[in-house]
Amino acid sequence: MGFWDDVERHMVRYSGAGRFTPEVIVRAEGSYLFSESGRRILDFTSGQMSAILGHSHPDIVATLRRQAATLDHLFSGMLSHPVVDLARRLAESLPDPLEKVLLLTTGAEANEAAIRMAKLVTGKHEVVSFARSWHGMTQAAANATYSSGRKGYGPAVPGNFAIPVPFGADGELDWQRQLDLSFDLVDAQSVGALAACIVEPILSSGGVIDLPLGYLAALRDKCHERGMLLILDEAQTALCRTGTWYAFERDGVVPDILTVSKTLGAGLPLAAVVTSTEIEETAHERGYLFFTTHVSDPLVAAVGNTVLDVLERDKLDLRAAESGAFLKDGLRELASRHETVTDVRGRGLLVGLELTSDELGAAVTRKCLELGLHMNVVQLPGMGGVFRIAPPLTATRQELAEGLDILDRALASVS
Ligand SMILES: Cc1ncc(COP(=O)(O)O)c(C=O)c1O
Numbered sequence: 105m106g107f108w109d110d111v112e113r114h115m116v117r118y119s120g121a122g123r124f125t126p127e128v129i130v131r132a133e134g135s136y137l138f139s140e141s142g143r144r145i146l147d148f149t150s151g152q153m154s155a156i157l158g159h160s161h162p163d164i165v166a167t168l169r170r171q172a173a174t175l176d177h178l179f180s181g182m183l184s185h186p187v188v189d190l191a192r193r194l195a196e197s198l199p200d201p202l203e204k205v206l207l208l209t210t211g212a213e214a215n216e217a218a219i220r221m222a223k224l225v226t227g228k229h230e231v232v233s234f235a236r237s238w239h240g241m242t243q244a245a246a247n248a249t250y251s252s253g254r255k256g257y258g259p260a261v262p263g264n265f266a267i268p269v270p271f272g273a274d275g276e277l278d279w280q281r282q283l284d285l286s287f288d289l290v291d292a293q294s295v296g297a298l299a300a301c302i303v304e305p306i307l308s309s310g311g312v313i314d315l316p317l318g319y320l321a322a323l324r325d326k327c328h329e330r331g332m333l334l335i336l337d338e339a340q341t342a343l344c345r346t347g348t349w350y351a352f353e354r355d356g357v358v359p360d361i362l363t364v365s366k367t368l369g370a371g372l373p374l375a376a377v378v379t380s381t382e383i384e385e386t387a388h389e390r391g392y393l394f395f396t397t398h399v400s401d402p403l404v405a406a407v408g409n410t411v412l413d414v415l416e417r418d419k420l421d422l423r424a425a426e427s428g429a430f431l432k433d434g435l436r437e438l439a440s441r442h443e444t445v446t447d448v449r450g451r452g453l454l455v456g457l458e459l460t461s462d463e464l465g466a467a468v469t470r471k472c473l474e475l476g477l478h479m480n481v482v483q484l485p486g487m488g489g490v491f492r493i494a495p496p497l498t499a500t501r502q503e504l505a506e507g508l509d510i511l512d513r514a515l516a517s518v519s
Contacts, residue, residue, distance in 0.1 A: 107140075120252060127473065132159035135499045137478065145473065146507050148495050149480045153308065153340045155371040156411075156420070158496035163410050164370060171406040178402060180395055186405035193412050194376055197349055199358050201380035207405055209398045211339040211365035212240020214375035215302065217394045218361045219244040221379065222300035222333045225386045230263035230294055232301040232332070236310030236484060237266075239302060239337055248302050251309050251484065263297060265290050271313045279316050287326050300361075301327045302335040305351035309482055311490040312449055312456025320355040333360035333383070339375075340454060343367040344415050344497055347425030347452030354451075370411045374404040420497040427504060428452040431493065434508040442515045446488060453499075457491040457511075464518060465489020471514035477507050 105113075107128055115124070128140040135158050137145040150156055157164060175184060191205035208214050223229050233239065233248040240246065246253065247261040254260065267286035270279035290298070301323065307313040327334045336359035341351035345367055348354060352362075360383060365375035379387075398404075414420070432448055435457055439445040447458035459465050465481035465488065472479045481489045495504065 125473070125478070134158040134160075135496050135503045144476060146477045146495075146503060146510070148493050148507050149478055150494050150496050151371055152366065153492070153494050154366040154369065156343065156345060156367045156497045157370045157414055158498045159371065161370070161414065161498070163414055164372075164407055167406050167410040168372075168403070171403050175402045177398070178400070180397065180399050183400060184402040184405070186402045186409055187400045190376075190405045190408045190412075193409065194364075194378060197412070198362070198378060201382065202358065202362060202378045204379050204381055204384035206377040206394065207400050207408075208365075208375045208377065208394075208396065209373045209401075209404070210240065210375055211337070211363070212242040212245040213396070214339075214363040214365050214377050215239045215245040215248070215335070215337055216242045217377045218335045218363050218379075219248065219300060219302065220394060221377070221383070221387050221392060222335060222361060224390050224392055225383055226299045226331060226333060228297035228299040228331075230265065230298045231261075232265045232267055232290055232298070234269050234303055234307060234310065235266040236269045236307055236313070237302075237304065238307075238309035239304075251482075263295070265293055269307060269310060269313055270316055270319050271311075277316070279319055280322060283319070283322055283326065287330075291330075298330045298332045300333045300335050302337055304337050304339070304341070305355070306341050306346065306451060306454060308340045308454065308492055311458070311482055311484050311487050312454065312492055314449060314451055315355075317355065320352065320357045324357050324359075327360075335359060335361045335363065337363050339363065339365040340367065340494070341451075343411065344421040344424050345452055345454050345494070347421060347428055349415075349421055351451065368408050368411060369404055370407070372404050372407050373398075374408050376408075415497075418498075424452040424497045427495075427497070427499060427501070428455065430501060431455055431495075431504050431508070434504070435493075435511075438508065438512055438515065442512075442519060444515060444519045450493075453494060453497055455493040457493060458487065459489045459491070462489040465491065467518045468511075468514045471518050472510055475510045475514060477510040477514075479511070 129137045130140050131138040195203040236251045238251045239248045247264045250266045324334045342364040362378045368374045435448045449456045462483035
């Protein structure tokens with residue numbers, strides 16, 4: 105039996121309507137994937153938006169070798185140096201009062217822990233999030249997720265409310281009025297138990313939508329007026345991806361709880377919840393429980409420390425800003441020649457390229473893969489297909505230019 109026969113026979117199809125990528129990847133290095141058939145494919149999604157240092161970064165490989173051979177995993181109540189070092193270093197990279205850290209494994213898990221903490225600390229249970237959000241597949245995270253996957257899984261958790269994403273053509277959207285009306289609706293529906301609002305500073309699965317400047321501060325005020333905590337989910341945007349260490353820095357807004365995940369492990373399963381001493385204190389007094397098998401695991405915490413080392417040493421925040429500007433210029437140039445491209449947006453190296461239709465997006469994705477470029481397109485009602493372009497922060501100019509060239513050819517051949 106061949107590989108694809110085994111896939112057909114044994115693999116659960118877990119991606120909704122999506123299919124498995126028709127390539128078998130046997131090796132990955134830097135910005136490239138290498139297939140069994142001998143093809144070299146440029147990875148413009150950093151794996152699943154996680155491998156910010158590219159694949160098999162030598163420093164990460166060295167840390168994994170060393171740490172796996174010395175201290176891999178412990179009883180969940182035991183702490184170790186890599187864990188406490190990472191907690192301190194994350195706190196040092198963040199503004200006050202964010203200084204208490206919980207180290208976990210995935211984005212959904214971190215959001216689960218954050219929402220659970222917000223409920224315990226406020227003594228309430230209602231949660232507000234964007235109508236195009238993606239916060240993960242576990243219960244509280246999935247119930248705050250509206251971009252897909254809501255149908256067919258039984259009753260939703262009571263007290264989850266969606267608000268519209270502030271997105272519209274430049275200058276056309278009165279987002280303050282939209283936000284006011286959104287909270288009028290939330291207030292009307294609430295049973296008086298609003299606990300938290302969880303949002304991404306740039307909606308990624310929602311179509312790479314950056315929040316208008318000022319929105320996050322206004323949202324924080326709406327939350328605090330109601331005694332709600334603001335949770336920022338920086339799964340994709342934290343740790344230099346958008347040209348700053350954290351996306352929220354642009355807005356000068358500090359969340360009550362921050363979650364980071366994908367980019368922290370740079371390809372390995374590591375996530376963190378960060379909050380203030382005050383919130384942690386109240387949570388602890390009330391018996392906060394989030395005891396998992398892989399909480400505070402030394403192996404991936406050591407990787408997290410190395411990720412921070414490389415980001416700092418190689419100034420990858422600046423590099424992401426510069427590479428992002430180069431990439432966006434190139435994409436705007438493509439947009440000027442291809443009528444099928446309707447928008448280029450995003451921040452740093454998280455860039456969205458919108459096409460006129462989602463069928464076109466799927467066809468361009470296929471053609472890119474054929475030509476040696478892996479791209480991911482999101483398909484959302486009311487929007488064409490949107491490519492989420494997020495190469496590793498370590499990608500070179502030459503690699504970015506190669507990706508632009510392939511995309512150019514794919515757009516030309518498909519339209
Ligand atoms: C913003 C955001 N939050 C949470 C998640 C969930 O992370 P994970 O798949 O690691 O559980 C994702 C994953 O795509 C995400 O993009």
